[in-house]
Amino acid sequence: MGTFLMGTSEFVVAGLLPDIAGDLAIGISEAGLLVTAFAIGMIATPAVAVAVLRVPERTTLLLSLAVFAAGHVVVALTDELSVVLVARFVTALVTGAFWSIAASVGARVSGPDDAARAIGMVLSGGILATVIGVPLGSVAGQLVGWRGPFWILAGLALLATVPVARIVPGGRSASTTVPLREQTAALMSRRLWVVMAACVLVTSAVMSTYSFIAPLLTERAGLSTELLPVGLAIFGVGAVTGTLGSGRLAGRAPYGTALSGGIAVVAALALLGAVSDHAAPAIALLAIAGLAGLGMNPVLMSMAVRFAEGAPTLATSLCTSMFNLGTAMGSAVTARAIGVFGPASIPVVGAAFAAALLVPLATLVIMARPGHGHRAGTTPQHDALVS
Incomplete structure (x- = not known):
């Protein structure tokens, strides 16, 4: 429930941008700063993860939900863009902490062979938000104004503290007792940082x-505002399908799964650039990009956990940071492109980032060959230490 709410918060702004812009008397590109501010806050996830390494996981999750709720109340009450952006930034800090700890717990409990599937289940809560939370948020915004979804999210976050308090074990995990120096040393693998590059570029492509x-x-495809939630939901279905499905494939062929997904994102966004003035094919291609692109996230995160063995929370927090660095970078570039070239430039920017994504994905495939010291049967320890 927590990742669902936080995923809804992160993505719901996409369906509310025109309403936010109109109410705050700003342009669409300025309203897009709400996406950028949230992403920048999520970039700081590793610093937050280090700060709470000694704090019991349940305590961190509960505090994250409380601050998350408070941040949404602030957004719902203010008319100042600067205050909204600060609240979004702070909310993102605790969202990153929640996501990284939840993913780390899932990977640890499931074991290395099923880590991608477990992480996919954790991430699916956030991606499911694009199917249910974001469309419902868009509808609520149309009915009661864009502030309504923020009030609802604040209330539900407080309710979510009840199951978290009951289900998540108290005390600290074994990884929190490992000295910080040893955990940071585990982040020195070259493969890990190639994975980080892929994390940045995949979200730059899809989320831009x-x-x-x-x-x-x-504005570009001519879809009526009333049907926008349908388009959001179709994208979300693709994203959830990819997130859950890729976890099953990643256990057998993680590198091939990631590279195939990258190729599919390039094709989908390139075609979208050609047909973006037609609603039906545009929605279908967006769904394919969501399926292939966001479906790559649990695969990349499970690779990171393997390559940084002994520091799963830092590894997942780095992934979260890089995913959102990509969102911030992609949304900022796209906002500027819209100001110059209009909405037709949106998929063009995404396709350019997707093309760049193929470089780290192909590099991972090459590095996985026997000559680079990695074989299908190597252990997680070997993955973490080979550089």
Whole structure:
């Protein structure tokens, strides 16, 4: 439930941008700063993860939900863009802590062979938000104004503290007793940082497009505002399908799964650039990009956990940071492109980032060959130490 709410908060702005811009008397590109501010806050996830390494996981999760709720109340009450952006940034800090700890717990409990599937289940809560939370948030925004979804999220976050308090074990995990110096040393693998590059570029490609899905579909493709939640839901179905499905494939062929997904994202966004003025094919191609691109996330995160054995929370927090660095970078570039070239430039920017994504994905495939010291049967310890 926690990742679902936080995923809804992160993505719901995409369906509310025109309403936010109108109410605050700002442009669409300025309203897009709400996406950028949240992403920048998530980039700081590793620093937050280090700060709470000695704090019991349950305590961190509960505090994260409380601060998350408070941040949404602030957004719902203010008319100042600067205050909204600060609140989004602070909310993102605790969201990153929640996501990284939840993913780390899932990977640890499941074991290395099923880590990708377990992480996929954790991430699916956030991705499921694109199917249910974001469309419902868009509808609620149309009915009661864009502030309504923020009030709802604040209330639900407080309710989520009850199951977290009951289900998540108290005390500290074994990884929190490992000295910080040893955990940071585990982050020195070259493969790990190639994975980080892929994390940045995959979200730059997909989220630079999704963050501006409202103007893309309504202004460019001519979709009516009433049907926008349908387009959001279809994208979400693709994203959830990819997130859950890729976890099953990753256990057998992680590198091939990631590279195939990258190729599919390039193709989908390149085609979207050609047909973005037609609503039906645009929505279908967005769903494919969501399936292939966001479906790559649990695969990349499970690779990171393997390559940084002994520091799973730091590894997942780095992934979260890099995913959101990509969102911030992609949304900022796209906002500037919209200001110069209009909504038609949205998928063009995404396709350019997707093309760059193929470089680290192909590099991982090459590094996985026997000559580079990695074989299908190597142990997680070997993955973490070979550099």
